[in-house]
Amino acid sequence: MPSNPSLQPRLHSSPLASGGTPSEWVRRFADLLPSGARVLDLAAGGGRHARLLAGRGFRVTAVDRDAAALATMEGVAGIETRVLDLENACWPLDGECFDAVVVANYLYRPRLAELFALVRPGGLVIYETFMLGNERFGKPSNPDFLLRPGELISCLPAGWCVIAFEQGEVERPAMIQRLCATRSAEPGRLPRPV
Numbered sequence: 463m464p465s466n467p468s469l470q471p472r473l474h475s476s477p478l479a480s481g482g483t484p485s486e487w488v489r490r491f492a493d494l495l496p497s498g499a500r501v502l503d504l505a506a507g508g509g510r511h512a513r514l515l516a517g518r519g520f521r522v523t524a525v526d527r528d529a530a531a532l533a534t535m536e537g538v539a540g541i542e543t544r545v546l547d548l549e550n551a552c553w554p555l556d557g558e559c560f561d562a563v564v565v566a567n568y569l570y571r572p573r574l575a576e577l578f579a580l581v582r583p584g585g586l587v588i589y590e591t592f593m594l595g596n597e598r599f600g601k602p603s604n605p606d607f608l609l610r611p612g613e614l615i616s617c618l619p620a621g622w623c624v625i626a627f628e629q630g631e632v633e634r635p636a637m638i639q640r641l642c643a644t645r646s647a648e649p650g651r652l653p654r655p656v
């Protein structure tokens with residue numbers, strides 16, 4: 463902590479103090495959530511998206527196996543945290559239902575079907591993570607953690623509709639895949655242009 467108190471406000475408002483800068487993809491599609499929506503931030507880490515969403519008035523459940531990361535959200539209004547292992551034989555979110563599930567920089571293929579099942583009819587998945595090709599730039603480089611081309615679309619269950627999908631190289635540099643989809647047969651509203 464800096465000894466000069468005039469530095470402290472800047473530190474507190476820095477991306478690090480708030481779990482990091484939220485993804486533009488999540489920020490953009492969060493616009494589609496109805497007021498008061500109940501949102502799951504899956505593998506939330508330090509909660510950059512949980513904080514963004516709670517700041518917009520949504521009721522957020524942030525789950526992760528890292529208790530210390532979740533503890534940084536203690537006392538943040540609108541966020542409930544749960545320490546969960548999402549890769550256990552027993553799925554810890556069985557029977558739960560959310561208006562939206564947000565996932566960033568996390569992939570565990572064996573639970574993708576359960577993840578989509580957490581969304582109520584008419585709700586959203588907002589997903590962004592690394593894809594094959596990212597190994598050229600660094601980590602993650604294990605193919606278990608890298609989506610295959612088009613994979614997020616191809617694993618959407620029946621009865622879902624794609625709102626937006628992108629894949630490719632971004633400036634960081636990194637190879638990224640992003641999906642926003644609704645559990646509905648009809649395309650939904652699009653977010654405002656940024």
Ligand SMILES: C[S@@+](CC[C@H](N)C(=O)[O-])C[C@H]1O[C@@H](n2cnc3c(N)ncnc32)[C@H](O)[C@@H]1O
Pocket residue numbers: 482504505506507508509510511525526527528531546547548549550565566567568
């Ligand atoms: C790269 S971080 C992403 C954090 C956050 N979603 C973000 O984008 O800032 C990956 C997160 O997945 C969590 N994670 C990895 N394996 C997990 C598991 N088996 N159960 C729950 N969380 C897990 C880690 O603890 C870590 O917080």
